[in-house]
Amino acid sequence: MKKFSAIVIAAGRGKRMRSRTTKVLHPVAGRPMLWYMVALAGRVADARVAVVIGHQADRVREFLDQSKADFEPFDVVLQRDQFGTGHAVQQAQAVLMPNGKAASRSCLILNADTPLLSRATVQRLLARHEKEQATLTLLSTDLPEPRGYGRVVRGPNGHVLKVAEEADATRAERAIREVNAGIYVVDTSFLFKALARVSRQNAQGEYYLTDVVGLAVAEGRKVVGLKTPDSEECLGVNTREHLAVVEEAMRHRIRSRWLNAGVTMPDPRVTYIDDSVTIGMDTVLYPGVTLEGQTRIGAGCVIRSASRITNSLVGKAVTIRDSSVVENAVIEDHAVIGPFAHVRPGSVLRKRSKVGNFVEVKNTDLGAGSKANHLTYLGDTTIGKRVNIGAGTITCNYDGYKKDRTTIEDEAFIGSDTQLIAPVRVGKGAVVGAGSTIMEDVPAHALALSRTPQVTQDDWAAKRRAYQSGTSSSKQKSAPSSRGRKKAKTLDPRSGSGMTAGGSGMTERDNESC
Protein backbone atom coordinates (compact mmCIF):
# COMPACT_ATOMS: atom_id res chain seq x y z
CA MET A 1 0.00 0.00 0.00
CA LYS A 2 1.22 3.48 -0.81
CA LYS A 3 2.29 5.56 2.13
CA PHE A 4 1.21 9.17 1.65
CA SER A 5 -1.42 11.13 -0.18
CA ALA A 6 -1.62 14.88 0.30
CA ILE A 7 -4.39 17.44 0.56
CA VAL A 8 -3.78 21.15 0.18
CA ILE A 9 -6.70 23.17 1.54
CA ALA A 10 -6.94 26.44 -0.35
CA ALA A 11 -10.65 27.25 -0.49
CA GLY A 12 -10.80 29.91 2.21
CA ARG A 13 -11.36 33.52 1.33
CA GLY A 14 -8.74 35.10 3.57
CA LYS A 15 -10.95 37.92 4.80
CA ARG A 16 -8.18 39.33 6.97
CA MET A 17 -6.12 40.13 3.86
CA ARG A 18 -8.70 42.80 2.91
CA SER A 19 -8.28 42.06 -0.75
CA ARG A 20 -10.30 41.46 -3.87
CA THR A 21 -7.88 38.63 -4.61
CA THR A 22 -8.31 35.38 -2.75
CA LYS A 23 -5.54 34.82 -0.22
CA VAL A 24 -3.77 31.85 -1.76
CA LEU A 25 -3.14 33.75 -5.00
CA HIS A 26 -1.23 36.53 -3.28
CA PRO A 27 2.36 36.25 -4.46
CA VAL A 28 5.38 35.55 -2.32
CA ALA A 29 8.66 36.20 -4.15
CA GLY A 30 6.78 36.23 -7.42
CA ARG A 31 4.69 33.09 -7.07
CA PRO A 32 1.21 32.72 -5.57
CA MET A 33 1.64 31.18 -2.13
CA LEU A 34 -0.44 28.23 -3.27
CA TRP A 35 2.31 27.35 -5.76
CA TYR A 36 4.74 26.48 -2.98
CA MET A 37 2.23 24.25 -1.24
CA VAL A 38 1.15 22.30 -4.33
CA ALA A 39 4.79 21.87 -5.37
CA LEU A 40 5.68 20.60 -1.88
CA ALA A 41 2.69 18.23 -1.73
CA GLY A 42 3.71 16.67 -5.06
CA ARG A 43 7.31 16.21 -3.95
CA VAL A 44 6.53 14.33 -0.77
CA ALA A 45 3.42 12.32 -1.64
CA ASP A 46 3.78 8.93 -3.32
CA ALA A 47 0.01 8.55 -3.78
CA ARG A 48 -2.60 11.08 -4.81
CA VAL A 49 -2.59 14.85 -4.33
CA ALA A 50 -5.84 16.80 -3.94
CA VAL A 51 -6.07 20.59 -3.98
CA VAL A 52 -9.26 21.90 -2.41
CA ILE A 53 -10.38 25.21 -3.90
CA GLY A 54 -13.50 27.32 -3.33
CA HIS A 55 -13.33 31.06 -2.98
CA GLN A 56 -12.60 32.51 -6.47
CA ALA A 57 -12.39 28.93 -7.68
CA ASP A 58 -12.23 29.96 -11.33
CA ARG A 59 -9.18 32.13 -10.82
CA VAL A 60 -7.46 29.54 -8.67
CA ARG A 61 -8.23 26.79 -11.17
CA GLU A 62 -6.86 28.92 -13.98
CA PHE A 63 -3.64 29.47 -12.07
CA LEU A 64 -3.32 25.74 -11.35
CA ASP A 65 -3.92 24.94 -15.00
CA GLN A 66 -1.29 27.40 -16.15
CA SER A 67 1.28 26.07 -13.69
CA LYS A 68 0.52 22.38 -14.21
CA ALA A 69 3.94 21.72 -15.69
CA ASP A 70 5.56 22.77 -12.40
CA PHE A 71 3.73 20.15 -10.35
CA GLU A 72 3.29 16.42 -10.00
CA PRO A 73 -0.20 15.37 -11.15
CA PHE A 74 -2.99 16.41 -8.81
CA ASP A 75 -6.78 16.50 -8.56
CA VAL A 76 -8.72 19.68 -8.00
CA VAL A 77 -11.65 19.43 -5.61
CA LEU A 78 -14.30 22.07 -5.11
CA GLN A 79 -15.49 23.17 -1.68
CA ARG A 80 -18.57 25.06 -2.77
CA ASP A 81 -19.25 26.70 0.59
CA GLN A 82 -16.45 27.46 2.98
CA PHE A 83 -17.68 25.86 6.16
CA GLY A 84 -14.24 25.44 7.72
CA THR A 85 -10.99 23.51 7.43
CA GLY A 86 -12.56 20.18 8.43
CA HIS A 87 -15.25 20.58 5.81
CA ALA A 88 -12.54 21.47 3.24
CA VAL A 89 -10.62 18.25 3.87
CA GLN A 90 -13.85 16.25 3.71
CA GLN A 91 -14.33 17.34 0.09
CA ALA A 92 -11.23 15.35 -0.88
CA GLN A 93 -12.70 12.07 0.34
CA ALA A 94 -13.68 10.84 -3.14
CA VAL A 95 -10.12 11.41 -4.38
CA LEU A 96 -8.36 9.90 -1.41
CA MET A 97 -10.76 7.05 -0.78
CA PRO A 98 -11.88 5.98 -4.24
CA ASN A 99 -14.58 3.28 -3.92
CA GLY A 100 -14.34 3.64 -0.15
CA LYS A 101 -10.78 2.32 -0.06
CA ALA A 102 -7.91 4.50 1.09
CA ALA A 103 -5.46 5.34 -1.72
CA SER A 104 -2.68 5.47 0.84
CA ARG A 105 -2.10 4.53 4.45
CA SER A 106 -1.74 8.14 5.59
CA CYS A 107 -2.56 11.54 4.36
CA LEU A 108 -0.56 14.75 4.65
CA ILE A 109 -2.74 17.83 5.11
CA LEU A 110 -1.30 21.24 4.30
CA ASN A 111 -2.87 24.63 4.93
CA ALA A 112 -2.25 26.62 1.79
CA ASP A 113 -1.07 29.73 3.61
CA THR A 114 2.29 28.52 4.98
CA PRO A 115 4.62 28.95 2.00
CA LEU A 116 7.82 28.91 4.06
CA LEU A 117 7.29 25.32 5.11
CA SER A 118 10.28 23.28 3.93
CA ARG A 119 10.37 19.86 2.41
CA ALA A 120 12.87 18.75 5.05
CA THR A 121 10.47 19.57 7.86
CA VAL A 122 7.57 17.81 6.17
CA GLN A 123 9.73 14.79 5.61
CA ARG A 124 10.68 14.74 9.27
CA LEU A 125 6.98 14.88 10.13
CA LEU A 126 6.18 11.97 7.80
CA ALA A 127 9.09 9.92 9.13
CA ARG A 128 8.02 10.55 12.72
CA HIS A 129 4.46 9.52 11.91
CA GLU A 130 5.67 6.26 10.40
CA LYS A 131 8.14 5.54 13.17
CA GLU A 132 5.59 6.13 15.90
CA GLN A 133 2.88 4.32 13.96
CA ALA A 134 0.69 7.20 14.98
CA THR A 135 -2.87 7.84 13.92
CA LEU A 136 -2.23 11.56 13.79
CA THR A 137 0.99 13.58 13.84
CA LEU A 138 0.87 17.34 13.85
CA LEU A 139 3.53 20.00 13.41
CA SER A 140 3.79 22.63 16.11
CA THR A 141 6.14 25.39 17.16
CA ASP A 142 6.58 27.79 20.06
CA LEU A 143 5.75 31.39 19.29
CA PRO A 144 6.39 34.32 21.62
CA GLU A 145 3.26 35.91 20.17
CA PRO A 146 0.84 33.05 19.49
CA ARG A 147 -2.22 35.17 18.76
CA GLY A 148 -4.45 33.89 15.97
CA TYR A 149 -3.18 30.31 16.04
CA GLY A 150 -4.73 27.20 17.51
CA ARG A 151 -2.95 26.23 20.74
CA VAL A 152 -1.60 22.73 21.27
CA VAL A 153 -2.96 21.52 24.61
CA ARG A 154 -0.84 18.81 26.23
CA GLY A 155 -1.55 16.66 29.25
CA PRO A 156 0.66 16.36 32.34
CA ASN A 157 2.74 13.64 30.66
CA GLY A 158 3.35 15.84 27.62
CA HIS A 159 0.96 13.97 25.33
CA VAL A 160 -1.14 16.08 22.97
CA LEU A 161 -4.76 16.25 24.16
CA LYS A 162 -6.31 18.61 21.66
CA VAL A 163 -5.94 21.81 19.65
CA ALA A 164 -7.87 24.76 21.05
CA GLU A 165 -8.80 27.40 18.49
CA GLU A 166 -8.20 30.88 19.80
CA ALA A 167 -11.85 31.90 19.54
CA ASP A 168 -12.85 28.93 21.71
CA ALA A 169 -9.86 28.72 24.04
CA THR A 170 -10.01 29.27 27.76
CA ARG A 171 -7.77 31.89 29.34
CA ALA A 172 -5.33 29.20 30.41
CA GLU A 173 -5.25 27.71 26.91
CA ARG A 174 -4.66 31.11 25.38
CA ALA A 175 -1.56 31.46 27.54
CA ILE A 176 -0.03 28.44 25.79
CA ARG A 177 2.80 29.38 23.41
CA GLU A 178 2.90 26.14 21.46
CA VAL A 179 0.82 26.62 18.31
CA ASN A 180 -0.60 24.35 15.66
CA ALA A 181 1.14 24.96 12.30
CA GLY A 182 -1.79 23.61 10.30
CA ILE A 183 0.30 20.72 8.92
CA TYR A 184 -0.76 17.18 9.81
CA VAL A 185 -0.28 13.55 8.87
CA VAL A 186 -3.35 11.43 9.57
CA ASP A 187 -4.33 7.81 9.01
CA THR A 188 -6.51 8.10 5.90
CA SER A 189 -9.41 5.84 6.95
CA PHE A 190 -9.53 7.34 10.42
CA LEU A 191 -9.45 10.88 9.01
CA PHE A 192 -12.66 10.66 7.04
CA LYS A 193 -14.48 8.66 9.72
CA ALA A 194 -13.53 11.29 12.29
CA LEU A 195 -14.44 14.23 10.04
CA ALA A 196 -17.96 12.84 9.74
CA ARG A 197 -18.28 13.31 13.49
CA VAL A 198 -16.96 16.89 13.69
CA SER A 199 -19.66 19.44 14.54
CA ARG A 200 -20.07 23.19 14.04
CA GLN A 201 -20.80 23.86 17.69
CA ASN A 202 -18.04 26.39 18.28
CA ALA A 203 -17.38 30.11 18.38
CA GLN A 204 -16.98 30.40 14.60
CA GLY A 205 -19.73 27.97 13.58
CA GLU A 206 -17.22 26.08 11.42
CA TYR A 207 -16.16 22.49 11.00
CA TYR A 208 -12.70 22.62 12.55
CA LEU A 209 -10.17 20.17 11.18
CA THR A 210 -8.41 20.54 14.51
CA ASP A 211 -11.28 18.75 16.26
CA VAL A 212 -9.96 15.55 14.70
CA VAL A 213 -7.02 15.74 17.13
CA GLY A 214 -9.31 15.58 20.17
CA LEU A 215 -11.38 12.81 18.57
CA ALA A 216 -8.28 10.65 18.02
CA VAL A 217 -7.21 11.17 21.63
CA ALA A 218 -10.71 10.31 22.84
CA GLU A 219 -10.54 7.02 20.91
CA GLY A 220 -7.26 6.24 22.64
CA ARG A 221 -5.31 6.51 19.42
CA LYS A 222 -1.75 7.67 19.21
CA VAL A 223 -1.37 11.40 18.57
CA VAL A 224 2.12 12.87 18.22
CA GLY A 225 3.06 16.53 18.29
CA LEU A 226 6.33 17.28 16.51
CA LYS A 227 7.58 20.63 17.66
CA THR A 228 9.96 22.36 15.25
CA PRO A 229 12.45 24.95 16.52
CA ASP A 230 12.18 26.77 13.18
CA SER A 231 9.02 28.73 13.82
CA GLU A 232 9.53 30.87 10.73
CA GLU A 233 8.53 27.88 8.61
CA CYS A 234 5.22 27.70 10.38
CA LEU A 235 4.15 31.27 9.65
CA GLY A 236 0.60 31.20 8.36
CA VAL A 237 -0.32 34.21 6.26
CA ASN A 238 -3.59 35.74 7.45
CA THR A 239 -2.87 39.45 6.98
CA ARG A 240 -0.79 41.71 4.75
CA GLU A 241 1.61 42.15 7.63
CA HIS A 242 2.16 38.40 7.73
CA LEU A 243 2.56 38.45 3.97
CA ALA A 244 5.33 41.06 4.22
CA VAL A 245 7.16 39.01 6.86
CA VAL A 246 6.88 35.83 4.78
CA GLU A 247 7.96 37.68 1.65
CA GLU A 248 11.11 38.97 3.32
CA ALA A 249 11.98 35.53 4.71
CA MET A 250 11.43 33.88 1.32
CA ARG A 251 13.56 36.48 -0.45
CA HIS A 252 16.30 35.98 2.11
CA ARG A 253 16.30 32.26 1.35
CA ILE A 254 16.41 32.82 -2.40
CA ARG A 255 19.33 35.23 -2.07
CA SER A 256 21.24 32.72 0.06
CA ARG A 257 20.63 30.09 -2.60
CA TRP A 258 22.21 32.26 -5.31
CA LEU A 259 25.03 33.57 -3.14
CA ASN A 260 25.95 29.96 -2.50
CA ALA A 261 25.71 29.21 -6.22
CA GLY A 262 28.39 31.82 -7.02
CA VAL A 263 26.41 35.01 -7.61
CA THR A 264 27.86 38.23 -6.15
CA MET A 265 25.58 40.73 -4.40
CA PRO A 266 27.32 43.60 -2.64
CA ASP A 267 24.13 44.29 -0.66
CA PRO A 268 21.82 41.27 -0.75
CA ARG A 269 19.18 42.89 1.47
CA VAL A 270 18.11 45.19 -1.34
CA THR A 271 18.42 42.72 -4.19
CA TYR A 272 15.08 41.21 -5.22
CA ILE A 273 14.99 37.84 -6.91
CA ASP A 274 11.82 35.91 -7.64
CA ASP A 275 11.75 32.22 -6.85
CA SER A 276 11.33 31.41 -10.54
CA VAL A 277 14.55 33.16 -11.63
CA THR A 278 17.85 31.42 -12.40
CA ILE A 279 21.27 33.10 -12.41
CA GLY A 280 24.64 31.98 -13.75
CA MET A 281 27.91 31.86 -11.86
CA ASP A 282 29.99 35.03 -11.38
CA THR A 283 27.12 37.31 -12.27
CA VAL A 284 27.09 40.47 -10.17
CA LEU A 285 23.83 42.01 -8.99
CA TYR A 286 24.23 45.52 -7.64
CA PRO A 287 21.91 46.98 -4.99
CA GLY A 288 18.38 47.65 -6.10
CA VAL A 289 18.32 45.07 -8.89
CA THR A 290 14.98 43.26 -9.34
CA LEU A 291 14.78 39.99 -11.26
CA GLU A 292 11.24 38.83 -11.88
CA GLY A 293 9.14 36.06 -13.38
CA GLN A 294 10.54 33.57 -15.85
CA THR A 295 13.90 35.29 -16.08
CA ARG A 296 17.14 33.44 -16.76
CA ILE A 297 20.44 35.24 -16.40
CA GLY A 298 23.60 33.70 -17.79
CA ALA A 299 27.06 33.56 -16.25
CA GLY A 300 29.39 36.52 -15.87
CA CYS A 301 26.79 39.25 -16.31
CA VAL A 302 26.92 42.61 -14.55
CA ILE A 303 23.59 44.16 -13.65
CA ARG A 304 23.90 47.61 -12.16
CA SER A 305 21.69 49.33 -9.63
CA ALA A 306 18.00 50.02 -9.99
CA SER A 307 17.54 47.82 -13.04
CA ARG A 308 14.55 45.50 -13.39
CA ILE A 309 14.44 42.44 -15.59
CA THR A 310 11.13 40.65 -16.03
CA ASN A 311 10.39 37.40 -17.92
CA SER A 312 13.53 37.68 -20.01
CA LEU A 313 16.39 35.50 -21.18
CA VAL A 314 19.77 37.08 -20.69
CA GLY A 315 22.85 35.36 -22.10
CA LYS A 316 26.43 35.29 -20.87
CA ALA A 317 28.62 38.31 -20.03
CA VAL A 318 25.83 40.78 -20.65
CA THR A 319 26.17 44.25 -19.11
CA ILE A 320 23.03 46.01 -17.98
CA ARG A 321 23.86 49.47 -16.72
CA ASP A 322 21.99 51.45 -14.10
CA SER A 323 18.25 52.10 -14.13
CA SER A 324 17.36 49.97 -17.11
CA VAL A 325 14.14 47.99 -17.58
CA VAL A 326 14.01 44.78 -19.63
CA GLU A 327 10.66 43.03 -20.11
CA ASN A 328 9.78 39.86 -22.05
CA ALA A 329 12.93 40.14 -24.13
CA VAL A 330 15.92 38.07 -25.19
CA ILE A 331 19.39 39.49 -24.66
CA GLU A 332 22.20 37.53 -26.22
CA ASP A 333 25.78 37.12 -25.01
CA HIS A 334 27.98 40.20 -24.54
CA ALA A 335 25.20 42.69 -25.26
CA VAL A 336 25.38 46.03 -23.44
CA ILE A 337 22.28 47.87 -22.26
CA GLY A 338 21.74 51.23 -20.59
CA PRO A 339 22.06 53.25 -18.51
CA PHE A 340 18.40 54.31 -18.62
CA ALA A 341 17.33 51.95 -21.37
CA HIS A 342 13.90 50.37 -21.79
CA VAL A 343 13.82 47.05 -23.62
CA ARG A 344 10.17 46.18 -24.11
CA PRO A 345 8.33 42.95 -24.99
CA GLY A 346 9.21 41.06 -28.13
CA SER A 347 12.70 42.47 -28.44
CA VAL A 348 15.76 40.41 -29.26
CA LEU A 349 19.15 42.04 -28.79
CA ARG A 350 21.64 39.82 -30.52
CA LYS A 351 25.26 39.12 -29.65
CA ARG A 352 27.41 42.14 -28.84
CA SER A 353 24.65 44.56 -29.72
CA LYS A 354 24.32 47.80 -27.76
CA VAL A 355 21.34 49.78 -26.59
CA GLY A 356 22.46 52.90 -24.82
CA ASN A 357 21.27 55.92 -22.88
CA PHE A 358 17.58 56.75 -23.09
CA VAL A 359 16.89 54.24 -25.80
CA GLU A 360 13.53 52.46 -25.98
CA VAL A 361 13.24 49.27 -27.98
CA LYS A 362 9.96 47.43 -28.60
CA ASN A 363 9.27 44.29 -30.60
CA THR A 364 12.56 44.84 -32.34
CA ASP A 365 15.29 42.50 -33.47
CA LEU A 366 18.65 44.25 -33.18
CA GLY A 367 21.27 42.28 -35.08
CA ALA A 368 24.65 41.12 -33.86
CA GLY A 369 27.08 43.96 -33.27
CA SER A 370 24.49 46.63 -34.07
CA LYS A 371 24.28 49.75 -31.95
CA ALA A 372 21.66 52.27 -30.94
CA ASN A 373 23.53 54.24 -28.36
CA HIS A 374 21.61 57.44 -27.68
CA LEU A 375 18.10 58.85 -27.34
CA THR A 376 16.31 56.57 -29.76
CA TYR A 377 12.99 54.76 -30.23
CA LEU A 378 13.00 51.53 -32.20
CA GLY A 379 9.55 49.96 -32.45
CA ASP A 380 8.54 47.00 -34.63
CA THR A 381 11.90 47.05 -36.35
CA THR A 382 14.15 44.38 -37.82
CA ILE A 383 17.77 45.44 -37.86
CA GLY A 384 20.56 43.43 -39.42
CA LYS A 385 24.17 43.03 -38.31
CA ARG A 386 26.65 45.82 -37.62
CA VAL A 387 24.09 48.54 -38.19
CA ASN A 388 24.70 51.95 -36.64
CA ILE A 389 21.63 53.80 -35.47
CA GLY A 390 22.52 57.47 -34.91
CA ALA A 391 21.47 59.48 -31.88
CA GLY A 392 17.86 60.54 -31.80
CA THR A 393 16.62 58.10 -34.46
CA ILE A 394 12.91 57.32 -34.33
CA THR A 395 11.05 54.59 -36.14
CA CYS A 396 7.57 55.99 -36.68
CA ASN A 397 5.72 52.70 -36.40
CA TYR A 398 2.22 53.96 -35.67
CA ASP A 399 0.08 56.04 -37.99
CA GLY A 400 -2.74 56.47 -35.50
CA TYR A 401 -4.54 53.32 -36.73
CA LYS A 402 -2.06 50.53 -37.20
CA LYS A 403 1.55 49.59 -36.59
CA ASP A 404 4.03 48.90 -39.37
CA ARG A 405 7.54 47.49 -39.46
CA THR A 406 10.82 49.09 -40.37
CA THR A 407 13.61 46.97 -41.79
CA ILE A 408 17.23 48.04 -41.76
CA GLU A 409 19.61 45.63 -43.42
CA ASP A 410 23.16 44.67 -42.47
CA GLU A 411 25.80 47.40 -42.17
CA ALA A 412 23.43 50.24 -42.93
CA PHE A 413 24.18 53.58 -41.33
CA ILE A 414 21.38 55.73 -40.01
CA GLY A 415 22.46 59.32 -39.34
CA SER A 416 21.38 61.11 -36.19
CA ASP A 417 17.93 62.59 -35.79
CA THR A 418 16.40 60.47 -38.52
CA GLN A 419 12.75 59.48 -38.68
CA LEU A 420 11.92 56.28 -40.50
CA ILE A 421 8.25 56.25 -41.45
CA ALA A 422 7.10 52.62 -41.46
CA PRO A 423 6.60 50.55 -43.48
CA VAL A 424 10.02 51.28 -44.90
CA ARG A 425 13.23 49.44 -45.69
CA VAL A 426 16.82 50.62 -45.70
CA GLY A 427 18.93 48.30 -47.82
CA LYS A 428 22.21 46.68 -46.99
CA GLY A 429 25.10 49.09 -46.49
CA ALA A 430 22.95 52.13 -47.28
CA VAL A 431 23.59 55.48 -45.60
CA VAL A 432 20.85 57.80 -44.38
CA GLY A 433 22.02 61.36 -43.80
CA ALA A 434 21.44 62.95 -40.43
CA GLY A 435 18.19 64.81 -39.95
CA SER A 436 16.34 62.89 -42.65
CA THR A 437 12.74 61.82 -42.80
CA ILE A 438 12.73 58.56 -44.73
CA MET A 439 9.41 57.62 -46.30
CA GLU A 440 10.58 55.54 -49.24
CA ASP A 441 12.73 52.44 -49.33
CA VAL A 442 16.45 53.09 -49.64
CA PRO A 443 18.24 50.68 -52.00
CA ALA A 444 21.32 48.82 -50.85
CA HIS A 445 24.48 50.91 -50.75
CA ALA A 446 22.60 54.15 -51.63
CA LEU A 447 22.69 57.47 -49.81
CA ALA A 448 19.34 58.90 -48.80
CA LEU A 449 19.04 62.45 -47.56
CA SER A 450 15.99 64.56 -46.97
CA ARG A 451 16.74 67.90 -45.45
CA THR A 452 16.73 71.54 -46.49
CA PRO A 453 20.07 72.76 -47.78
CA GLN A 454 22.16 74.76 -45.36
CA VAL A 455 22.30 78.58 -45.61
CA THR A 456 25.60 80.24 -44.65
CA GLN A 457 26.10 84.03 -44.65
CA ASP A 458 29.44 85.62 -44.05
CA ASP A 459 29.55 88.17 -41.22
CA TRP A 460 25.87 87.77 -40.42
CA ALA A 461 26.50 87.27 -36.72
CA ALA A 462 28.88 90.24 -36.46
CA LYS A 463 26.32 92.47 -38.14
CA ARG A 464 23.64 91.34 -35.78
CA ARG A 465 25.80 92.04 -32.75
CA ALA A 466 26.51 95.49 -34.07
CA TYR A 467 22.82 96.12 -34.65
CA GLN A 468 21.95 94.97 -31.14
CA SER A 469 24.53 97.25 -29.54
CA GLY A 470 23.45 100.22 -31.69
CA THR A 471 26.91 100.82 -33.20
CA SER A 472 25.93 99.92 -36.69
CA SER A 473 25.68 102.74 -39.21
CA SER A 474 23.36 100.51 -41.14
CA LYS A 475 20.81 100.74 -38.33
CA GLN A 476 18.80 103.41 -40.12
CA LYS A 477 19.27 101.87 -43.49
CA SER A 478 17.31 98.85 -44.47
CA ALA A 479 19.12 95.72 -43.32
CA PRO A 480 19.35 92.75 -45.67
CA SER A 481 16.03 91.00 -45.42
CA SER A 482 15.44 87.33 -45.50
CA ARG A 483 11.93 87.99 -46.65
CA GLY A 484 13.00 89.85 -49.80
CA ARG A 485 12.35 87.71 -52.81
CA LYS A 486 15.53 88.80 -54.62
CA LYS A 487 17.68 88.00 -51.63
CA ALA A 488 15.92 84.87 -50.65
CA LYS A 489 18.96 83.47 -48.92
CA THR A 490 19.68 86.58 -46.89
CA LEU A 491 18.59 86.44 -43.27
CA ASP A 492 17.92 89.65 -41.39
CA PRO A 493 20.33 89.79 -38.44
CA ARG A 494 18.01 92.31 -36.71
CA SER A 495 15.06 89.98 -36.59
CA GLY A 496 16.93 87.05 -35.14
CA SER A 497 15.36 84.82 -37.74
CA GLY A 498 17.43 81.78 -38.38
CA MET A 499 18.79 81.73 -34.82
CA THR A 500 16.33 79.14 -33.75
CA ALA A 501 17.71 76.70 -36.26
CA GLY A 502 20.62 76.33 -33.79
CA GLY A 503 22.40 73.15 -32.79
CA SER A 504 25.31 71.61 -34.56
CA GLY A 505 23.33 69.20 -36.75
CA MET A 506 25.75 66.33 -36.86
CA THR A 507 26.38 64.82 -40.23
CA GLU A 508 26.62 61.15 -40.79
CA ARG A 509 30.38 61.57 -40.62
CA ASP A 510 30.28 63.28 -37.23
CA ASN A 511 28.28 60.41 -36.05
CA GLU A 512 30.74 57.70 -36.79
CA SER A 513 31.65 57.16 -33.16
CA CYS A 514 28.06 56.20 -32.25
Ligand code: UD1
Ligand atom coordinates in the same frame (compact mmCIF):
# COMPACT_ATOMS: atom_id res chain seq x y z
C1 UD1 B 1 -5.83 27.24 11.12
C2 UD1 B 1 -6.05 26.25 12.27
C3 UD1 B 1 -5.21 26.70 13.47
C4 UD1 B 1 -3.75 26.82 13.08
C5 UD1 B 1 -3.57 27.72 11.87
C6 UD1 B 1 -2.16 27.62 11.37
C7 UD1 B 1 -8.28 25.34 12.03
C8 UD1 B 1 -9.68 25.36 12.52
N1 UD1 B 1 -7.43 26.19 12.60
O1 UD1 B 1 -6.36 28.49 11.56
O2 UD1 B 1 -5.34 25.77 14.52
O3 UD1 B 1 -3.00 27.32 14.16
O4 UD1 B 1 -4.45 27.31 10.80
O5 UD1 B 1 -1.89 28.56 10.40
O6 UD1 B 1 -7.98 24.55 11.18
N2 UD1 B 1 -9.74 26.75 4.23
C9 UD1 B 1 -10.53 26.08 3.33
N3 UD1 B 1 -11.86 26.06 3.52
C10 UD1 B 1 -12.46 26.65 4.57
C11 UD1 B 1 -11.65 27.34 5.49
C12 UD1 B 1 -10.29 27.37 5.30
O7 UD1 B 1 -10.02 25.52 2.37
O8 UD1 B 1 -13.69 26.57 4.67
C13 UD1 B 1 -8.27 26.78 4.03
C14 UD1 B 1 -7.73 28.18 3.80
O9 UD1 B 1 -7.75 28.50 2.43
C15 UD1 B 1 -6.32 28.10 4.37
C16 UD1 B 1 -6.43 27.02 5.42
O10 UD1 B 1 -7.63 26.33 5.19
O11 UD1 B 1 -5.38 27.70 3.40
C17 UD1 B 1 -6.42 27.60 6.83
O12 UD1 B 1 -7.49 28.49 6.97
P1 UD1 B 1 -7.38 29.78 7.88
O13 UD1 B 1 -8.70 30.44 7.87
O14 UD1 B 1 -6.21 30.56 7.52
O15 UD1 B 1 -7.17 29.09 9.31
P2 UD1 B 1 -6.54 29.75 10.60
O16 UD1 B 1 -7.54 30.63 11.23
O17 UD1 B 1 -5.22 30.32 10.28
Ligand code: CA
Ligand atom coordinates in the same frame (compact mmCIF):
# COMPACT_ATOMS: atom_id res chain seq x y z
CA1 CA C 1 -4.12 30.75 8.44
